[in-house]
Amino acid sequence: MFIKENLHKIKTNIPANVELVAVSKTKPVSDILEAYKAGQRAFGENKIQEMAKKYEELPKDIQWHMIGHLQRNKVKYMAHFVHLIHGVDSFKTLKEINKQALKHNRVINCLLQLKIAKEDTKFGLSITDVNDIITSEDFASLKNINIKGLMGMASFTEDKSIIRAEFNMLNAFFVELKKVSSFNLNPSILSMGMSGDYKIAIEAGSNMIRVGSLIFGKRNYT
Ligand SMILES: *Cc1c(COP(=O)(O)O)cnc(C)c1O
Numbered sequence: 125m126f127i128k129e130n131l132h133k134i135k136t137n138i139p140a141n142v143e144l145v146a147v148s149k150t151k152p153v154s155d156i157l158e159a160y161k162a163g164q165r166a167f168g169e170n171k172i173q174e175m176a177k178k179y180e181e182l183p184k185d186i187q188w189h190m191i192g193h194l195q196r197n198k199v200k201y202m203a204h205f206v207h208l209i210h211g212v213d214s215f216k217t218l219k220e221i222n223k224q225a226l227k228h229n230r231v232i233n234c235l236l237q238l239k240i241a242k243e244d245t246k247f248g249l250s251i252t253d254v255n256d257i258i259t260s261e262d263f264a265s266l267k268n269i270n271i272k273g274l275m276g277m278a279s280f281t282e283d284k285s286i287i288r289a290e291f292n293m294l295n296a297f298f299v300e301l302k303k304v305s306s307f308n309l310n311p312s313i314l315s316m317g318m319s320g321d322y323k324i325a326i327e328a329g330s331n332m333i334r335v336g337s338l339i340f341g342k343r344n345y346t
Contacts (some may be wrong), residue, residue, distance in 0.1 A: 127155060128162040130339045138333070142326055145189050146337030147318075148254035149174065150343045153181050153228065160186065166207070170335050179205050185196055190317075191334055192277075193247050209333070210275040210315050213247045215257050218269060232273045233341045241279040248276065248292045249296055256263045258309055266308055273313030273332075274298050278321055285323050286312040291328035298329065313327040330336065 134144060147168040148156050156167060160183060170173035170192025179188055179202075187207035194217050195207070203224035204208075212218050212234045225232040237256070239248030249257075257263055258271070276294040278287040294316060301311045317325025317333035325333060337343060 126341070127158045127339060131159055131162050131164055134338060135247045138326060141331055143332045144151075145191070145315075145332060145334045146339050147191065147334050147342060148178070149192075149336065151275075151340045153178055156182060156186075164304040165293050168210075168336070172202050174205075190333070194292060197257070200224050200227075203232065204230075206232060206236065208233045208272065208313075209235045210235045211247065211317050213249055214241075215262070218266065219262070222266040222269045231270050235268050235313060236271060236274050237275045237314065238294055240276040240294050243279055247278050254297075254301070258304065263308070264306070269308055271311065273311045274301065275315035277318070278316070278325075284321075284324060288324050288328060291316055291321075291325050291330070295329035307315045 127205040131296055133252060134301045138144065142165045145165060145168040146159050146164050149170045156178065164331065165185060166189060167188045168191040169178065172190065175190060188205060189205050190202060191210045194211055196217055199220050200216055209232060212221070218234065221232055221234060229292060237248045238254070239246055239250065274294060274297065278290045295314060296315045298311065313332050315332040315334065316329050316330040319335050319338035321331040322335060
């Protein structure tokens with residue numbers, strides 16, 4: 125029962141332009157259904173096969189967000205249904221997504237993940253990497269992907285000033301990127317903020333937050 129209340133509490137406290145992705149990784153389909161019945165449609169998972177299994181079992185109007193690190197050989201398991209891939213952190217992966225999307229005759233929306241945290245455990249591209257990708261000839265040939273914006277994860281720290289600085293940095297690049305556009309590059313989404321830092325993220329310009337434990341409760345494993 126608490127899922128519905130938690131969702132409501134978050135939704136009434138965020139601006140209307142900010143989309144809430146409910147991160148349901150490791151949680152059972154019964155939990156997802158409870159959120160679904162409360163009106164939630166966007167769900168985030170970090171493992172492709174877990175997401176594909178849940179997709180099979182759950183209502184088909186759910187929008188599935190892949191927020192985790194991507195293994196290229198598994199992209200094929202979600203290419204027919206994924207709504208938005210947040211964690212694109214290499215050109216190779218982007219090309220694989222394009223290839224699998226083509227097989228299903230669809231265009232897959234993607235976000236490029238930037239490494240904004242100092243920690244080695246976090247994946248992501250540098251600003252130079254992004255600029256290299258979007259200006260390359262190869263990129264112009266990718267007709268089955270659409271880059272809709274950027275995603276980032278702040279450092280795991282109690283120090284809010286560090287988190288704020290990292291989010292501000294990502295937003296500054298997002299503002300620059302929005303000045304560029306092409307048929308497969310249409311930046312409008314800035315995905316940043318989780319249970320612990322989504323308020324700071326929104327203040328720093330986020331318009332998509334990925335919230336798990338604050339909705340579904342603590343996870344026993346990641
Ligand atoms: C797990 C996860 C989240 C949600 O984390 P919470 O702290 O439970 O809100 C958000 N983004 C990514 C990339 C994640 O892996």
